[in-house]
Amino acid sequence: MRLGLNRITGLDRFLTSWKSQDDPGTGDYFAKMNPTGSPQGVFYKGSTLYWRSAPWPWPTSSSSATVSWGFNYDSVNNEDEVSYAYSIDDPSIISRLVVGNSGLLQKLMWNDGDLQWKEFWSVPKYQCDNYRHCGAYGKCGPESDNNVYKFECTCLPGYEPKSRKNWDHRDGSGGCVRKQLGLSMCGNGEGFVKVERLKAPDTFNAVWMDMSMSSSECEQACLRNCSCTAFISMNIDGKGTRCLAWYDATELATYTRKSIGFLGHKRQLAITISSVMVTLFMVCLMAYICLMKKRKTKVKRKLHNQSLYFTGTKGYWKGHELEESSSHPDLLIFDLGCIIAATDNFSPINKLGQGGFGSVFKGQLSNGQEVAIKRLSYSSAQGIEEFKNEVLLIAKLQHRNLVKLFGCCIQGEEKMLIYEYMPNKSLDFFIFDHTRSSLLNWGKRFEIIIGIARGILYLHQDSRLKIIHRDLKTSNVLLDGEMNPKISDFGIARISNGDQIQDTTTRVVGTYGYMSPEYAIFGKFSTKSDVFSFGVILLEIVSGKKNNSSYQRHDSLTLIGHVWELWREDRVLDIVDSSMNDSFVSHEVLRCIQIGLLCVQEDAMDRPTMLAVLLMLSCETTLPSPKQPAFIFRRPTNNLGSITGERFYSINDVTITEFEAR
Known part of the structure; x- marks a missing residue:
């Protein structure tokens, strides 16, 4: 198995976890090679670095090593490729590297005895395995006093916790900062502090020196370069000692100095440069603050104009x-x-x-x-x-x-x-499509009806504000991942003040087929307008048909009219959506249809409140008989009973009024 990047083709080979133990979709964790600096193995949780390996001996274009248990490790780092692989000498041994959905990178070995995979190695296993557990310039590990209650994080020599409060609460993620011990300048007697028994620091900004050198030679080479701030000397079997150095960090520690009273030419020059840099920084900072303040004022003025x-x-x-x-x-x-x-x-x-x-x-x-x-x-x-x-x-x-x-x-x-985000889109996406509507059995449809009723009741009565939605329709009922309904689109909703029962508007907006007659014709709206819309939605859920669709085989031109005719003929179950395949409960469906007809009655005073609707849906109480619904449009016929091609009229002689629809 080989992981890594082909620099020519851009192919990056890495391991990802499953979503779950039973779902092979792409999960949150992945392991790969980081090709920058001195390459190292990294383990991510989403976009967050979770764990990293110790640096591999990368100084040559290719290298290999053999450790105990018969594993052979091979690395390649050149202009064409950076990669890592391992193999086993014994062909009878079966091993695999796995990224688990629980957040573990595991090396597993097959056990012939009990026919199971056994964990040979895994990370991260301990607190100190987690990336940046003790933050910048902190180290993590067991203390020599063997006190199990002692915090596992300590600061490197010359550093102290950035937040003593967090440190006392055993949170070292903020890391450490340098103690104020005076000015330390490159080339003025500085040296290195040796820190043992630690994994090498992050190698994103580390570089292998292109030569074989001893530890002392590595130190001197690093001291000659003021950008070099830390190094390690690694003894590679059969290849001598290699030097890995870090740049642009601040691990330099101050050695004892004989005097800090006299400033030489170099120190004066450094102080001058530092002063200029600080001045430039302050000028840039002030310019940025002024720019942001001006931008904020501009935005605030624009928002003020919009109230x-x-x-x-x-x-x-x-x-x-x-x-x-x-x-x-x-x-x-x-x-x-x-x-x-x-x-x-x-x-x-x-x-x-x-x-x-x-x-x-x-x-x-x-x-x-x-x-x-x-x-x-x-x-x-x-x-x-x-x-x-x-x-x-x-x-x-x-x-x-x-x-x-x-x-x-x-x-x-x-x-x-x-x-x-609602993954299942809107209610109309399902109920008006013959294929998708079969996914909604009667039980789920009834749950959706109850959920919509509860949402409207909250708007009308249970919230601090009494709100009339004015645009309730199936496309404004969204469905979450579990098909629970959620009412949306409050752009034209109105707040009813105090005990106000009804309001009037000169701008009638809404959707044809869902608006009550008093709103569509006279611009009068109330909570009973929303009740009318709910009744239409209820009948559409039961039938799987749109209210404003033309019914070619029936005299009625709307779903409401067709349901009313079937109700009067005692054949109302004929309207039930055939995609439910007779799996519905007849008395529940009949009850819902009757409630729907009660909600779409022509006179707003005859319609029930949403509280009464919810009680009727939830309890087996005796329901009143519905009166004639609104908008009972029929096809005109001649004296012989045939349908004519003339214009349409309503049976109560009210003309079809033009109105502004959305």
Whole structure:
């Protein structure tokens, strides 16, 4: 087995873990060769370095070694390739290197006695195996006093803990910093402190000196180069002693000095250079602070014009009752660069769909969190008001059947909302497709109906704000990984103030087929408008048919009308989605259809509240008989009963009113 990089073709051979013991998909852990500096074996968890090996003897283009137990190790490091391999002399011995999904890199040996793989070696096994467990300039290992309660991390000579508080709490990840012992300049009597019984430091910035030399020669060669800060001398069997040196670090320690009162020419020059560098740094720092302050003021002015205010990670809309609240909604503000990286610059591959708001993209944040990003289109019919409305409402709402908003991004002309990602898309994706609808049996459909009802009840009654959604439909019901429903899209939702029962708008927006008659015709909306929409959704879930689809073989032009006719003829089970294959419970389906008809009654006062709907769905109570639903459109017929090609009328003589739909 060989791991490593072919520098010519770019082929990188490495090992990855499975997702789980039974899932061979790509997991979180992988082991590979790091080709920079002096190559070494590395073990990653995601993008985080988890463990690294000791440096291999890489000074020549190829090298090999044999250790006990019959293992042969071979390494290659030249212009064409950097790689590592091991083999076994005895062909009867079977061994393999495995990256486990639990986070272990294991070498396993086959045992013929019990016919099982036995662990021969594994990492990381101990605390000190973990990368940077004791941070920069710290060392990890057992102490000589054998005190099991003593912290395993200590600082290198001349260093002290960066945070004594964290150190006392046995957290050494912050590492150590140099003690203030005075100025130490290269070429002024400095030397090296010998530290024994440690694995060699990280070799990302280490270089093998191209010669054979003793330990003292290695030290002198390093001292002659002010960029060389540490070295190790390794005795390679059959090849002599090799020297590995580190550059651009700060491991130089100060030897005893006879006097620090007189500064020679070199020291004066060094101090002058240092002063100039510090001055330049301060000038650059001040320029950067001014630039950021100017940019922040510009962004704040733009947000002020849009009436959007942010304090830390919290946002609120000026002029609204939430401004006076003692607890503003927690809202993460995402940088545009973060969103561009998460979506691969809004790649078409990551596009999930298109709506009135704009496009929706799938993204993955730097921490691995998958998100859905709604990007406001420049030409969108919905604008900043809908954007503000959605941020205001959904950031304040928390319910298992409402989609979760992580935050937003407002930068330049870009306005985006960042939601939790719903892997199963929306409800209409399943119920209106004959193939996918078979994946939803009656039990799952009933659970979805209950979940939607609970979400709407929370909006109407259980949340601090009484909210009317105004655009409930199957495409605005998203499904998570377990097919749990979550209501989304609060762009046109309204807050009902106090005990206000009904409100009126001159701008009717919504989706044809889901709007109640009083809203579509007169612009009047209330919680009963949402109840009407829920009734339509319920009937669509049961039937697998859209309400606003034309029914060519029936006089009724809507699903509501068709269900009403079947109800009056006592044949309402004929509407049930055939993809459920008669696996449904008849009395439950009949009950749901009756509740759906109660919700779509023409008079809003006749419709039940969402609390009553949920009780009717959950309890075996006697239900009232539904009255005639709204929008019972029929095909006109002539005196002989045949369908004519004339315009359509409703049976209650109300004309089909034109309205603005989304």
